[in-house]
Amino acid sequence: MANITKKVSWSSRGDESGGGERTPLLNGSEEVRYSRQLSGDGGMFHIGRLSTVDLEEDMTSDEVTIDGVKVCVCVCVFQSLDYDNSENQLFLEEERRMSFLGFKCLEISRWVICGLIGFLTGLIACCIDIAVENLAGLKYYVVKQNIEKFTEVGGLSISLILWAVLNSAFVMVGAVIVAFFEPGAAGSGIPQIKCYLNGVKIPRVVRLKTLVVKVCGVICSVAGGLAVGKEGPMIHSGAVVAAGVSQGRSTSLKKDFKIFEYFRRDTEKRDFVSAGAAAGVSAAFGAPVGGVLFSLEEGASFWNQMLTWRIFFASMISTFTLNFFLSIYNNKPGDLSSPGLINFGRFESDSVAYNLYEIPLFIVMGAAGGLLGALFNTLNYWLTIFRIRYVHRPCLQVMEAMLVAAVTATVSFAMIYFSNDCQPLGPDQSEDYPLQLFCADGEYNSMATAFFNTPERSVRSLFHNPPGSYNPLTLSLFTLTYFFLACWTYGLTVSAGVFIPSLLIGAAWGRLFGILLAAITPNGSVWAVPGKYALMGAAAQLGGIVRMTLSLTVIMVEATGNVTYGLPIMLVLLTAKIVGDYFVEGLYDIHIKLQSVPFLHLEAPATSHWLTAREVMGAPVTCFNRIEKVGTIVDVLSNTSTNHNGFPVVVPVAASDDLGKICGLILRSQLIVLLKHKVFVELARSRLTQRKLQLKDFRDAYPRFPPIQSIHVSQDERECMMDLTEFMNPTPYTVPQETSLPRVFKLFRALGLRHLVVVDSENRVVGLVTRKDLARYHLGKHGLEEMQLAQT
């Protein structure tokens, strides 16, 4: 077969479909590079390769018929993180050897790492902010000059084309790097981080390459004038920084600093990633407390005071770093009182207090936000399905992104062009690019403040411009167009967030609501300050789309610098969530679900008491003996149809009994390391040549354990035995098979388990509960439902 790349496509199992390329490799095997697009978030691509030597640990194979030929395609599966330490003898010995001082040093290292995470995240936020500001500034300057030039002489279509081309160019760069280099960097990254903190390992999500592409991508998409924000991606960036810094090495750059080796395991890494995510939120919104709450809400199932305190530290350092560098950039060095990336401006409590009778109004706005959010999510869901079916090739994706950029520019231009809303240019003019267009001298086009601006600045204008700055028609038109633009934009193959567009839509209709209130109620112009209603609308819309609650309230409070609005914002978010949840799930959850991620919610479904461990567990379980034949282990690990990651170690009870008594649990990754280091007991020669392995060997292999196929085991070696006693976790958590599902769920979730062994009254292994066993039950409208999850 010649070395020709052949395009293939496949589809199976309902919504799933994919496309890709088959390239025969030089070594005789055939590479199938294909993308399995389950999510329109753009960040959820899965590249699989069919190659016996190149199987990554997070892939499994899948039989698919391509062009009538059955081929084995490697499919990425979602693996769980091991939040539960494997307390094997090696680990215990190390811990026991360690002195009190050693633990102190570790604790100090953790603080240092969190400080570093905060610092680097702040720095990245600062770079993004400055780059976006300059690029967008340049673009708007050029377009404004052009528009002013052609307003009088006619021929504004040239300005339009210039604007559209500039936008598309920026977006093209952003889309190309994402689509071709690192599809994992697409979207806001919040769903991925949610999954990661939930305990699901999403492939490639915390790699250096992802970070680089993400940062460049977000700069391009915001500068390209898309209806996106630069805040969501910060959370992802923070998480990547954390995953990198805490390991003291980069596997991508093949550089090992030989530090922080103790932290090279899932338990510690996940803790640091929480800190990174919090630092990201903190940098994006100037909300350190909100960041901590975000991390806790999404991730930390087990509350740990010291961890939280470190997360808070990282968040604080992150905001601080951002402010410090921005203050230098803005020539006010040392002035540390400015907030994060986003700047909503400060609401002064004296000017805009609220009254008791306004609370029902706020609740109505919350309900409206919930409805609009549900509409947004439903539309985006359909669009995502469409994208999964038809827009799965990188070049198509780039073209779609460019199209959206061009359409955004065109629509904006048309809206500005046909708008007659001229406002006087005040002395305290906060607009950065006031467009005069067809207005009289000393006036500016009000529609342009909304469209001809970065979305953040538009939000600020809507919050703070004095009453009368916008006329209702402008706002209605703006809301309508921006709603659809934002909905279309989310899920493109670019790095971008949905926070700011949501806020902008909400702020627009909120302000409209305020203006109408002021007009129709007696005395309304006194209390119905439009800025206040813009804020509530923004909260309602955002809440209706993302359905975050606690952390979002705190983020909004911190970003507006005003505690007074705490209760109303909370009520608005709560109403939006309740109303929205009635129709459809939150945007992030939709994308997580389309992805079939085994996402564990906080509690078992309410009506699941009738299920017991016996019903949910996976059985029969592949078990190993304490001293097991190497051949058996290799065969089990190579068996792609089971693909388990944890194996109970058992002691046989009786020869007749096929169920053994539990005595430990060993992980696939540990077995792989054991096989790689040939830790065999050669029984034939009747001497123990078992090499002494150390924890370091396991840590060095973490997190990219080689696939079983890459380990060569000779026929002689297959006959050897392997003593697992030292490496297995001798005290895995177990539950009796009568345990109810909520009880199993609570244990699983509270301890962040990956495998929970189900035993009978004799302590014999009868089953194994893993994440997917628990995640598939969820509460639908009509009671308990069982879901289809990704093959794991």
Place this chain on the structure above:
Amino acid sequence: MANITKKVSWSSRGDESGGGERTPLLNGSEEVRYSRQLSGDGGMFHIGRLSTVDLEEDMTSDEVTIDGVKVCVCVCVFQSLDYDNSENQLFLEEERRMSFLGFKCLEISRWVICGLIGFLTGLIACCIDIAVENLAGLKYYVVKQNIEKFTEVGGLSISLILWAVLNSAFVMVGAVIVAFFEPGAAGSGIPQIKCYLNGVKIPRVVRLKTLVVKVCGVICSVAGGLAVGKEGPMIHSGAVVAAGVSQGRSTSLKKDFKIFEYFRRDTEKRDFVSAGAAAGVSAAFGAPVGGVLFSLEEGASFWNQMLTWRIFFASMISTFTLNFFLSIYNNKPGDLSSPGLINFGRFESDSVAYNLYEIPLFIVMGAAGGLLGALFNTLNYWLTIFRIRYVHRPCLQVMEAMLVAAVTATVSFAMIYFSNDCQPLGPDQSEDYPLQLFCADGEYNSMATAFFNTPERSVRSLFHNPPGSYNPLTLSLFTLTYFFLACWTYGLTVSAGVFIPSLLIGAAWGRLFGILLAAITPNGSVWAVPGKYALMGAAAQLGGIVRMTLSLTVIMVEATGNVTYGLPIMLVLLTAKIVGDYFVEGLYDIHIKLQSVPFLHLEAPATSHWLTAREVMGAPVTCFNRIEKVGTIVDVLSNTSTNHNGFPVVVPVAASDDLGKICGLILRSQLIVLLKHKVFVELARSRLTQRKLQLKDFRDAYPRFPPIQSIHVSQDERECMMDLTEFMNPTPYTVPQETSLPRVFKLFRALGLRHLVVVDSENRVVGLVTRKDLARYHLGKHGLEEMQLAQT
């Protein structure tokens, strides 16, 4: 023996000692009413009664030699809360019967309860605030008039006496109700709530009587001019409100509203108490987020999103209610933008930004706060030991409180009298009671703003009065005297908090620091704004004393309404904690430890990996059979020397084997209810007459299960059998005996367990781990130490 009350006293086991009264009762038994004072917090009294019919469930007996006679004294022991549901057949049946709608209703009830908790807590805070303001206002008005009268004619000693008498009178009322009616209401209540949220049931801590005494007591002590705050007790009040409201009945008032019966168990009650505590913090400091974090930091080991969200709701409602009623009281109805009970005034970020080079200064202040806090705690520790030994009789306690009140008034008066610090009375004078004294007309005595005022107002003056309002000598003297006064006051038998005095001390020396900085550094008067340093000093001092971190940062940020100071406050608190922890524990922890409460920290001590479940567990364990003889059960429960609360239920393996195989776990309280309802199987008559019990029977008995002595079991009945199958929890959590202590600890803490069964490889019960087994290990300066805990 005549019916004469005889005074007795006893002492045993190191620091413990007690005194009390013996009263022969009419029924022939003898009552020993004695107080076991282990804590100087004033809130930790334990009243025991020796009476076979009046033994409360939270007491056990103790042999003590009183006047040479061995008597059995009932000692309150600390029991754990059952945060783990007993998922027995009854419970599962109920849960399985419940429809999806039923669960929705429960969820709604939870929200309603949280709303009610917030509302009532806010209302109580409002009452306290108004009462204190009026009483203190009246007092200061009278004294001021008197001073002004006597300043000119001479004879200020009469004013002093008036002031001292007024103070003592208020304090007497407060101390009498606390000492004689409800000793549990003494102190701030924060240590008790910390313990409760940690899972330890402190007797009488969440009763209605405690609440009433607490509220009246705190009004008296603040109005009585003691160096105390009204904020700490709010947390306790909120918790009591929550415990009451959530149960839908009052056992004290013997009133059952027949609602919320589902919530009558420890799991649900503890969740609501967290919400109550948060609502208390929120009302006290106007810090809803701080309240949530306080509850989480102290209590919720298992993070639950919905619970947190409800806690936040309660907090919000609480602040809102307080603001709403205060706005009406202040004749500005509907103006909801004022903060909580405490009002630090708003720091405007424009006026007082900080610079990078000030951060080291803040850290130095943090270290100073840590040192001063350690000094404060050490002095208070000695004082507490002294009080335990010598001031344990209620009348002595009342007298001490009155003495402190009189001394406080005298010292304050002397300070004011001898101070020459006259300041001009500005136009924007914020002092409520400016004392002219010997100052010229149009001037006021600056020392009097600090002493002749409620502590909250003094703090506000120190934060916000313009530079130059205080001279350094005044501040130094004030700091010195107030430090010792506050230290003496904490632990008196009055309801009072330590937050405000700590803040006041810190604000005073912080402001002094700021003034000195401004004086000695070039250009210092520009950036070294004294108010800013007062704030940092306040944070440092409070952090040094109570050692709270995350929640305190957020509380300070919310109370000052300024996010800018987040990082510096955090750094200050962190430094104060690190420095302080080097010397001595936090004030609350000292009092908890003096109390020998089995308090579980968040993680097992770092160097405890060499311990396994086998070493820490209690063994042998009293077990029951599935079908057990009533006589055996009664004997075991009556055996006061063991006093276990949970019993593994076992199936015998072999006749020769004394260890049975685990098949369930049953609680003492469940057995008591079973015995009370005579749920016996009369084998003799060979028919099953076992009455069908329902969950309702258990809920009705909750939480004051009768003591075993009050249940009469006839000799015939003793021969009956009892079938435990239906009532035991068939799936208790178990661990193998090789499990390391950190692993046991993690399981125990994450799930809030009370009993953890240790089994061998055959699933036979070999031991039982309870809270006290884990709590006795802690990390001292020289590694792991084992503590003496209260006999449980």
